[in-house]
Amino acid sequence: MSNLRQKILILYSRTPDLNSEIGAWAIYDGTGRExxxxxxxxxxxxxxxLAAMRxxxxxxxxxxxxPAYPGMELTTSYLRFEYILExxxxxxxx
Amino acid sequence: xVEKRYLLTSVQMANFAADGLLRFDExxxxxxxxxARREVEEGLISLRYExxxxxxxxxxxxxxxxxxxxxxxEVRGIIxxxxxxxxxxxxxxxxxxGPGHLEGQIWHADAIIDTRLHFDIQLFYFxxxxxxxxxxxxxxxxxxxxxxxxxxxxRYQNFVGQMPAVCKAGTLFVAHHGIWHCAQPNRTDRLRTMxxxxxNPTVRQKLLWNTDDLQDPQIPGILSRNHRWYGNDDRIExxxxxxxxxxxxxxxxxxxxxxxxxxxxxxxxxxxxxxA
Numbered sequence: 404m405s406n407l408r409q410k411i412l413i414l415y416s417r418t419p420d421l422n423s424e425i426g427a428w429a430i431y432d433g434t435g436r437e438x439x440x441x442x443x444x445x446x447x448x449x450x451x452x453l454a455a456m457r458x459x460x461x462x463x464x465x466x467x468x469x470p471a472y473p474g475m476e477l478t479t480s481y482l483r484f485e486y487i488l489e490x491x492x493x494x495x496x497x
Numbered sequence: 498x499v500e501k502r503y504l505l506t507s508v509q510m511a512n513f514a515a516d517g518l519l520r521f522d523e524x525x526x527x528x529x530x531x532x533a534r535r536e537v538e539e540g541l542i543s544l545r546y547e548x549x550x551x552x553x554x555x556x557x558x559x560x561x562x563x564x565x566x567x568x569x570x571e572v573r574g575i576i577x578x579x580x581x582x583x584x585x586x587x588x589x590x591x592x593x594x595g596p597g598h599l600e601g602q603i604w605h606a607d608a609i610i611d612t613r614l615h616f617d618i619q620l621f622y623f624x625x626x627x628x629x630x631x632x633x634x635x636x637x638x639x640x641x642x643x644x645x646x647x648x649x650x651x652r653y654q655n656f657v658g659q660m661p662a663v664c665k666a667g668t669l670f671v672a673h674h675g676i677w678h679c680a681q682p683n684r685t686d687r688l689r690t691m692x693x694x695x696x697n698p699t700v701r702q703k704l705l706w707n708t709d710d711l712q713d714p715q716i717p718g719i720l721s722r723n724h725r726w727y728g729n730d731d732r733i734e735x736x737x738x739x740x741x742x743x744x745x746x747x748x749x750x751x752x753x754x755x756x757x758x759x760x761x762x763x764x765x766x767x768x769x770x771x772x773a
Contacts, residue, residue: 479727480645
C-alpha cells in the first residue's frame with residue numbers, strides 16, 4: 404500500500420469565478436493528522452479557490468452549471484459553486 | 498389572547514423573515530430555569546413525545562419549569578406573533594451533549610423537505626449558561642428558505658456568518674422550521690442541555706403580531722440583509738423574503754428593490770393606432 408493519503412478541501416465559492424471569496428468550506432483529512440467537524444472555524448482556510456491552488460491544492464471537481472428547472476428559477480437549495488480540491492500527503496507506516 | 502405589549506413588532510418579524518431566527522437573551526426568569534434544570538435531572542418531564550397534534554395549552558399543565566416557560570406572557574407573545582393563538586404541539590426533545598464530547602453534529606434541517614409558505618416554529622431554550630466551549634447549537638442565519646432534505650447538507654462544515662448559541666441561562670431562540678443547525682461539541686466537564694419544542698399554527702399566519710410599526714422604514718433594509726455565505730444567490734434569497742413578507746402581511750404587491758415587480762410585469766394591453 405502506498406504511503407500517500409488523500410486530503411480533501413471543499414470550498415464553496417460565492418461565484419463561479421475562482422478568484423471569488425469563499426462562503427463555506429470543509430476539510431476531510433485521509434492522513435488522520437487533522438480532525439475537522441462542524442463549526443470548528445469561523446474563517447475560510449483560503450480567501451479563494453485560486454489562493455488554495457497557489458498553495459499546492461489540485462482542483463478535482465468543478466461545479467457544473469445547469470439552467471434552472473422550469474418552475475425552480477427562484478428556488479434556493481444547496482450551495483452551487485462547490486470546488487473539491489486535494490493534496491496527497493505522505494504518512495508513516497502506510 | 499396575550500396582551501398586545503407582549504407581541505413581536507414588525508421590525509422583529511422582518512428580522513425573523515431575513516434570518517429565520519430570533520434570539521431573546523435571558524428572557525426566562527432564573528426561578529423557572531432552576532426548576533427546568535431540576536425537571537431534567539429528576540426526569541420529571543418525559544423524554545418521549547407527548548400526543549402530537551394536541552393543543553399546546555394541554556402540555557405540561559403542572560410543570561413549574563418547562564411548562565411555566567411556555568406559559569410566560571413574554572413567550573406566549575412570541576408564539577402568538579408567529580403561529581397565532583392555540584398552536585399545536587408537534588414534538589419536544591431534550592438535547593443533551595455530554596462532557597468532553599468533541600464531535601459536532603452534522604448540519605441538518607429538521608423533519609423533511611418542506612415547500613410551504615406556512616411555517617412551524619421551533620423554540621430552543623437554554624436553561625443554563627452556555628459558553629462557547631459548551632456548544633451550544635450552531636445556527637446558519639438566512640438558511641430557512643433553502644429546499645433541502647434533513648441531513649443532505651451534512652458535507653458542509655463551516656459557513657461565513659454561522660452563529661453559535663452562546664448565551665446566558667434563560668435564553669430562548671425561536672426559529673423557522675427550515676433553519677439549518679447542528680449541535681456543537683461540549684468541551685467542558687458538565688452536561689449541556691437544550692430543550693426544543695416544535696409548534697404548528699392553526700390559523701392563517703397573517704398580521705398576527707403588533708403591526709403598529711408595519712411601515713417602519715427599516716424593514717426593507719432588514720429584509721435585504723446579506724448573510725454573505727450564499728454569494729451569488731443573494732437576490733434569490735431577497736425574492737424568497739419578499740414572497741414571505743407578502744404572505745405574512747397579505748399585501749401581494751409588496752416589494753423591495755423592485756425585484757419581483759420587475760419580473761411580474763407582463764403587460765398584455767395592445768397599443769392602439771392612436772397611441773402608435
